[in-house]
Amino acid sequence: MTIVLCIDESYKGFMSEKKKIYKPSPVSGFPEWLPEVRIVEQQWLDHIRRVFESYGFCSIETPAVEELNVIGAKGEDVDKEIYVIERLHKDENDTKEARLALHFDQTVPFARYVAQHFNDLVFPFKRYQMQKVWRGERPQAGRMREFYQCDIDVINPDNLPIAFDAEMPAIIWEVLSSLPGMEGESIQIRVSNRKILLGLLDILKISDPVSVTRIIDKIDKIGSDEVMRLLENECGLPNETVQLILELAKIKATPQNFHGLLRDFIARNDVIARSDSDAAIQSFEEGITELQAVLDNLSHLPEGAVVADLSIVRGLDYYTGTVYETVFTEDPTYGSICSGGRYDDLAGSYINKHLPGVGISIGFSRLFDRLRVQGKLPVSRKCPTDVLIIPPREEADLPQMKQIETTLRGRGFNVEIAHGKKMNKQMAYAEKKGIPYVWFPEDGQVKNMSSGEQTSVDPASWSK
Amino acid sequence: MTIVLCIDESYKGFMSEKKKIYKPSPVSGFPEWLPEVRIVEQQWLDHIRRVFESYGFCSIETPAVEELNVIGAKGEDVDKEIYVIERLHKDENDTKEARLALHFDQTVPFARYVAQHFNDLVFPFKRYQMQKVWRGERPQAGRMREFYQCDIDVINPDNLPIAFDAEMPAIIWEVLSSLPGMEGESIQIRVSNRKILLGLLDILKISDPVSVTRIIDKIDKIGSDEVMRLLENECGLPNETVQLILELAKIKATPQNFHGLLRDFIARNDVIARSDSDAAIQSFEEGITELQAVLDNLSHLPEGAVVADLSIVRGLDYYTGTVYETVFTEDPTYGSICSGGRYDDLAGSYINKHLPGVGISIGFSRLFDRLRVQGKLPVSRKCPTDVLIIPPREEADLPQMKQIETTLRGRGFNVEIAHGKKMNKQMAYAEKKGIPYVWFPEDGQVKNMSSGEQTSVDPASWSK
Numbered sequence: 001m002t003i004v005l006c007i008d009e010s011y012k013g014f015m016s017e018k019k020k021i022y023k024p025s026p027v028s029g030f031p032e033w034l035p036e037v038r039i040v041e042q043q044w045l046d047h048i049r050r051v052f053e054s055y056g057f058c059s060i061e062t063p064a065v066e067e068l069n070v071i072g073a074k075g076e077d078v079d080k081e082i083y084v085i086e087r088l089h090k091d092e093n094d095t096k097e098a099r100l101a102l103h104f105d106q107t108v109p110f111a112r113y114v115a116q117h118f119n120d121l122v123f124p125f126k127r128y129q130m131q132k133v134w135r136g137e138r139p140q141a142g143r144m145r146e147f148y149q150c151d152i153d154v155i156n157p158d159n160l161p162i163a164f165d166a167e168m169p170a171i172i173w174e175v176l177s178s179l180p181g182m183e184g185e186s187i188q189i190r191v192s193n194r195k196i197l198l199g200l201l202d203i204l205k206i207s208d209p210v211s212v213t214r215i216i217d218k219i220d221k222i223g224s225d226e227v228m229r230l231l232e233n234e235c236g237l238p239n240e241t242v243q244l245i246l247e248l249a250k251i252k253a254t255p256q257n258f259h260g261l262l263r264d265f266i267a268r269n270d271v272i273a274r275s276d277s278d279a280a281i282q283s284f285e286e287g288i289t290e291l292q293a294v295l296d297n298l299s300h301l302p303e304g305a306v307v308a309d310l311s312i313v314r315g316l317d318y319y320t321g322t323v324y325e326t327v328f329t330e331d332p333t334y335g336s337i338c339s340g341g342r343y344d345d346l347a348g349s350y351i352n353k354h355l356p357g358v359g360i361s362i363g364f365s366r367l368f369d370r371l372r373v374q375g376k377l378p379v380s381r382k383c384p385t386d387v388l389i390i391p392p393r394e395e396a397d398l399p400q401m402k403q404i405e406t407t408l409r410g411r412g413f414n415v416e417i418a419h420g421k422k423m424n425k426q427m428a429y430a431e432k433k434g435i436p437y438v439w440f441p442e443d444g445q446v447k448n449m450s451s452g453e454q455t456s457v458d459p460a461s462w463s464k
Numbered sequence: 465m466t467i468v469l470c471i472d473e474s475y476k477g478f479m480s481e482k483k484k485i486y487k488p489s490p491v492s493g494f495p496e497w498l499p500e501v502r503i504v505e506q507q508w509l510d511h512i513r514r515v516f517e518s519y520g521f522c523s524i525e526t527p528a529v530e531e532l533n534v535i536g537a538k539g540e541d542v543d544k545e546i547y548v549i550e551r552l553h554k555d556e557n558d559t560k561e562a563r564l565a566l567h568f569d570q571t572v573p574f575a576r577y578v579a580q581h582f583n584d585l586v587f588p589f590k591r592y593q594m595q596k597v598w599r600g601e602r603p604q605a606g607r608m609r610e611f612y613q614c615d616i617d618v619i620n621p622d623n624l625p626i627a628f629d630a631e632m633p634a635i636i637w638e639v640l641s642s643l644p645g646m647e648g649e650s651i652q653i654r655v656s657n658r659k660i661l662l663g664l665l666d667i668l669k670i671s672d673p674v675s676v677t678r679i680i681d682k683i684d685k686i687g688s689d690e691v692m693r694l695l696e697n698e699c700g701l702p703n704e705t706v707q708l709i710l711e712l713a714k715i716k717a718t719p720q721n722f723h724g725l726l727r728d729f730i731a732r733n734d735v736i737a738r739s740d741s742d743a744a745i746q747s748f749e750e751g752i753t754e755l756q757a758v759l760d761n762l763s764h765l766p767e768g769a770v771v772a773d774l775s776i777v778r779g780l781d782y783y784t785g786t787v788y789e790t791v792f793t794e795d796p797t798y799g800s801i802c803s804g805g806r807y808d809d810l811a812g813s814y815i816n817k818h819l820p821g822v823g824i825s826i827g828f829s830r831l832f833d834r835l836r837v838q839g840k841l842p843v844s845r846k847c848p849t850d851v852l853i854i855p856p857r858e859e860a861d862l863p864q865m866k867q868i869e870t871t872l873r874g875r876g877f878n879v880e881i882a883h884g885k886k887m888n889k890q891m892a893y894a895e896k897k898g899i900p901y902v903w904f905p906e907d908g909q910v911k912n913m914s915s916g917e918q919t920s921v922d923p924a925s926w927s928k
Contacts, residue, residue, distance in 0.1 A: 024534050024576045024814050027564065030527035032577065034584055035591065038523050054873050056849035056880030056899075059502050063494035063610050064528065064566075064596065068552070070488050081551070085566065087600035088532070088546040097603070100491065102528075102549065112488045113496065120498055122846055122896040126880075127499065132528065136551035139561070146527050163883035300866060350488050382586055385520035402764060409518050416520035416590075419627035432586040435520075 029137060029145030031365070036382045036434075037372060043180050044368060045130060048150050051175045052128040055167065057152050060127045062109040064134075068099040070112050070350070081135040102134040106151045107346075107359070114155055115350030124156040124164070130364070144365055153359030155346055160356045162290050165322040165342055166297035168360045169306050172326065172338055175362065177305075181377045186329040189338075190309035193291040193322050197310060199284025200248055203275040204241055211235050213313045216249050220311070220332050224250060244269055249311040255295035258308045262288050290321055304329070320344040324360055337367045381434030386413045386464065388430045390423060392442040401441050407459040408439075437464070493601060493609030495829070500846045500898075501836060507644050508832060509594060512614050515639045516592040519631065521616050524591045526573040528598075532563040534576050534814070545599040566598040570615045571810075571823070578619055579814030588620040588628070594828070608829055617823030619810055624820045626754050629786040629806055630761035632824045633770050636790065636802055639826065641769075645841045650793040653802075654773035657755040657786050661777060663748025664712055667739040668705055675699050677777045680713050684775070684796050688714060708733055713775040719759035722772045726752050754785055768793070784808040788824055798834070802826045845898035850877040850928070852894045854887060856906040865905050871923040872903075901928070 026032075033041060049059070065085060072082065083102040087094055103109050106129045114125065130150045137143045152171065154164045169189045176187055197216070201209040215230045224246055231242045247269075253261045266272050275281055291308055298306045314323045319341035326338035340360030347355045371377050387408055389401055401417060408415045416435070418426040430438050430449060438447045439459075446462065447454040490496075497505060513523070529549060536546065547566040551558055567573050570593045578589065594614045601607045616635065618628045633653045640651055661680070665673040679694045688710055695706045711733075717725045730736050739745050755772060762770045778787045783805035790802035804824030811819045835841050851872055853865055865881060872879045880899070882890040894902050894913060902911045903923075910926065911918040 020813065021816055022533055022813055024531070024580050026580070027527065027529065027531060027562070030529060032524070032526050034581060035522040035524055038525060041525075042523055053848040054878050056847055056852075056878055058499040058847040059506055060496070060499060061502060061505075062496050063491065064598070065491065065494060065610070067488070067491060069486055072552075082553075083549045084552050085547045085549050085598075088536075088548050088565065093602070098491070101552065116488050116490070117498060122893065124883075124893075126847070134528070134549075138557070146529070161883040163881070167881075349484065349486055352485055383520055383522040383590070384517040388520075414518050414520055417627075417631075419588075419625040429586065429588075 028139035029143060031144065031146075031369070034382075036379050037377065039381065039384070040180060040377045040379055041368060044364070045148075045150075047179055048175050048362065048364075049128070049130065051171060052150075052152055055126075055152075055171050057126045057128040060110075060113060060129055061131060062103070062106070062113055062129070064102055064132075065100040066103055066109055066112060068101045071101045071103060071108055081137060083134050083136045104135050105133055106131060106149055106361070107153075110151070110153060111347040112350055114355065115347040115353075118351060118353065124154050124160065126152070126154045128152045142369075144369075147363075147365030148368075150362040150364050151340075151359060153346075153357055155355050155357035158354050158356070160358065162293050162322075163297065165290070165358045166294040168322075168340065168358060169294070169298055169324060170301065172324075172360055172362070173301055173305050176326065176338065176367075181371050184376070185371075186304075187337075188304060188327055188329045189306045190312050190325045190327065191291065191294055191306060191322065192308060192310050192312040193287035193294075194313060194319055194341075195283045195287030195321055196291065197245075197248060197287075197313060199280055199282075199287055200245065200272070202277060202280035203272055203284060204244070205277075206235075206237070206241070208235060212237075212245065214315065216245070216311055217313050217315045219249060220327075244271070251308070251310045253295075253308040254303070255299045255306065255308075258295055259292060287321070294322060314339060314341055318343050322358060334370070336363070337370075338362045381436075383433045383435065384414045385416045385433065385435045387415045387437045387439050387446070388418055388426065388435045389415060389439040389441060390418045390426045392440075404439065404441050404459045408462075411460075492603035493607060495608065495610075495833070498846075500843045501841065503845065503848070504644060504841045504843055505832060508828070509612075509614075511643055512639050512826065512828075513592070513594065515635060516614075516616055519590075519616075519635050521590045521592040524574075524577060524593055525595060526567070526570075526577055526593070528566055528596075529564040530567050530573055530576060532565045535565045535567060535572055545601060547598050547600045568599050569597055570595060570613055570825070571617075574615070574617060575811040576814055578819065579811040579817075582815060582817065588618050588624065590616070590618045592616045606833075608833075611827075611829030612832075614826040614828050615804075615823060617810075617821055619819050619821035622818050622820070624822065626757045626786075627761065629754070629822045630758040632786075632804065632822060633758070633762055633788060634765065636788075636824055636826070637765055637769050640790070640802065640831075645835050648840070649835075650768075651801075652768060652791055652793045653770045654776050654789045654791065655755065655758055655770060655786065656772060656774050656776040657751035657758075658777060658783055658805075659747045659751030659785055660755065660774060661709075661712060661751075663744050663746075663751055664709065664736070666741060666744035667736055667748060668708070669741075670699075670701070670705070672699060676701075676709065678779065680709070680775055681777050681779045683713060684791075708735070715772070715774045717759075717772040718767070719763045719770065719772075722759050723756060751785070758786060778803060778805055782807050786822060800827070801831045801834075845900075847897045847899065848878045849880045849897065849899045851879045851901045851903050851910070852882055852890065852899045853879065853903040853905060854882045854890045856904075868903065868905050868923045872926075875924075 068084060081104055085100050085102065110127065110129060114121065128151065130148065132146055133149055134146050137145050154160065169191060172189060176182060197213065198209060201212055206212060212231065212235055215227055219227050228242055228246060231237050231245065232239060248265060251261055251265065295308060312323050312325050321342035323341035324339055325336040327336060328334055338360060342358045344356050345354055346357045389405060391401055405415050405417060418429065420426060427438065436449055438449060444456055445454050446457045532548060545568055549564050549566065574593060578585065592615065594612065596610055597613055598610050601609050618624065633655060636653060640646060661677065662673060665676055670676060676695065676699055679691055683691050692706055692710060695701050695709065696703060712729060715725055715729065736748065759772060776787050776789050785806035787805035788803055789800040791800060792798055802824060806822045808820050809818055810821045853869060855865055869879050869881060884890060891902065900913055902913060908920055909918050910921045
């Protein structure tokens with residue numbers, strides 16, 4: 001059967017006008033994948049979801065947009081990247097409504113969600129969220145404006161046990177170490193507790209700890225000599241103080257030797273014992289105790305999977321205790337692919353409750369795209385089909401084939417029927433799409449496309 | 465362990481300023497669900513995806529945005545609903561780039577995708593797409609501005625066999641009839657072929673077929689008397705012509721009696737045989753042959769699942785042959801929950817190829833929300849957890865419990881460890897979240913929360 005043009009007059013405009021072609025080109029920063037890559041992306045998303053759920057996290061999904069008033073609460077730095085939306089043909093009614101903006105992360109929407117649905121949630125509330133987020137970055141190679149993030153957070157009114165902080169790296173390790181294509185990658189989760197470094201800065205009576213932590217945050221990128229120079233020149237700190245801060249920031253410990261290294265550090269530097277600030281000492285000691293508790297719960301992970309790294313401060317984020325970063329062990333300058341930490345009060349801007357929490361976020365698209373570009377993803381087939389059924393001739397006895405099709409599909413196989421004239425075209429189709437088996441209903445035979453072997457089979461009992 | 469406020473000076477602003485509370489409220493048209501509803505939404509999405517893949521459709525995902533030039537090609541009607549995006553703090557560089565808009569359906573992005581990646585795709589290209597789309601509707605109860613659509617389409621250069629048209633209703637029937645919560649619903653897929661009605665209008669030499677089909681499209685809503693009145697008064701058609709058109713439009717046939725009903729109709733009305741327009745006759749006859757081919761392949765579905773309904777024309781959409789609508793049999797006025805059809809040339813605006821295709825789209829959110837509002841969704845648990853492990857006291861011997869946790873998780877169970885002080889609080893947590901089993905590692909016992917039964921168990925062999 002051939003299809004001819006519909007002669008409907010109403011489509012004259014559409015059908016018979018000389019075609020105007022608007023050739024589309026990719027929009028910078030908004031990637032999309034061919035089906036064979038998308039299959040792997042789905043495997044990744046499925047895997048991450050499965051691990052998150054296996055630890056009892058429930059899914060939530062928030063709208064792509066928030067009110068600008070909600071989303072803009074985070075400050076000038078992020079403002080610049082916010083995309084607002086409005087109707088193409090807006091009118092005076094539009095101005096009566098709140099302005100809407102695309103979310104740039106999942107933390108702000110989560111905080112708003114918890115505040116809004118507070119009375120309907122059960123605490124501790126453990127949720128995961130795997131959605132796209134948008135940032136209005138300048139177009140630039142490798143810079144994404146739309147990307148997936150995969151977040152888990154636990155939140156509880158007033159008090160959240162430190163044991164939740166300890167669970168996060170174990171979950172992330174399980175996710176990252178078993179993603180398809182990540183088998184050959186060596187990654188490391190680096191954990192610290194902001195209270196330690198900030199406690200020390202307070203003990204040292206440093207007046208501008210923000211500048212100091214901002215500089216220390218760059219240690220992986222600029223090296224410790226440059227950090228030292230900046231701390232002396234920009235913060236005006238005496239060399240002795242800088243040495244002490246760097247001695248702490250350079251501590252990298254295993255779960256087993258962390259305790260000893262910290263005790264040695266304290267013993268070597270009696271400025272700590274001599275401090276007259278109880279609050280500073282308390283913060284410093286508390287940070288050590290908390291970090292030790294986190295590390296203790298991670299001793300079952302392989303050697304090198306988790307280290308205490310006291311240079312980790314997570315820049316200007318709002319973390320108040322535990323902080324996490326995750327790097328490729330052989331390429332830490334690529335930056336963190338999974339970060340997070342403990343916050344004292346997540347949803348305080350939206351509800352009059354004290355809601356501490358801890359969370360971690362996988363930079364899904366950044367990680368996925370790195371492996372894609374490096375050719376490390378297990379990309380193979382272009383479709384999910386297991387079996388292509390090829391009728392002896394076009395339109396041949398479809399109801400009879402339906403029996404085979406239904407039986408196979410009922411047994412869990414993905415099945416297509418080939419529609420079209422030529423057998424050789426159908427075989428080429430199966431080959432190009434990577435369909436592993438072709439079924440010939442007339443002969444009752446199936447062909448294994450990779451071995452070429454052809455055998456007589458029964459759809460009720462056949463297996464791959 | 466208690467967590468105290470971090471005393472970091474840098475967070476003074478954040479921590480100690482008097483809280484400004486911005487109480488968030490829901491944004492009209494952008495729904496979000498509590499975890500217990502979201503679980504069912506995920507079950508639906510998983511189910512639909514599974515069925516689509518079982519027929520060999522591959523997944524693609526396109527960005528949330530398209531260039532306005534691409535998306536705006538569809539005409540004034542849709543224009544009004546388009547959301548454009550722009551950076552909150554745009555500057556002169558922004559104007560150099562193409563304007564971006566959120567997609568309002570998945571057909572336009574699909575057409576653009578096929579044109580853009582034409583050389584990398586294998587044809588016939590069968591894809592499914594399950595994403596959110598956005599429409600800038602006026603805020604109004606039940607009117608959504610963000611919603612999920614679940615689309616399948618098959619596209620092929622130059623020629624696409626009618627057998628693909630016949631597969632669509634079978635897939636949709638399988639999806640809709642087995643969605644969790646849809647068991648009690650009676651639905652009906654209504655199929656027609658535009659060539660039949662348009663062929664007849666051409667035979668009748670009707671000068672403005674668009675107006676006629678637009679009126680007939682409303683027959684379910686306004687009734688056939690009103691349709692008759694409008695055809696006479698607005699289109700100025702003689703009563704005899706209107707009677708003939710309505711006689712055709714009112715034909716509702718089973719796959720079995722369609723052929724007979726059409727032959728009778730032709731026999732009764734010799735205006736058809738007397739027509740001097742070969743093109744009109746060809747369209748009319750071709751439509752009948754194609755629709756018969758579609759129906760023949762659906763005879764295995766339950767009685768009433770699929771009917772030929774010649775009043776279906778799908779308004780002003782660009783369909784050229786087969787058209788589908790799906791309604792609740794007992795409430796057809798709710799409108800179509802799943803629609804689609806055959807188009808002659810999908811991506812013609814973007815590439816100089818002739819690309820016929822056929823597709824159908826499930827109005828996921830509209831369907832889901834109807835069942836949600838009617839209380840028909842199987843909403844039960846608030847989290848995916850199967851087992852909550854409750855330690856004898858807070859922070860007790862975590863490494864030992866880890867053995868149980870790891871064993872159970874390795875066997876496919878979703879497991880949480882309770883962190884916190886009080887046993888009764890943990891039990892209340894399990895109950896509120898609907899966690900079915902609670903594990904006491906000290907006693908080696910597990911409690912079935914619904915029966916209250918408590919038994920001694922081994923994590924390596926325990927089953928629900």
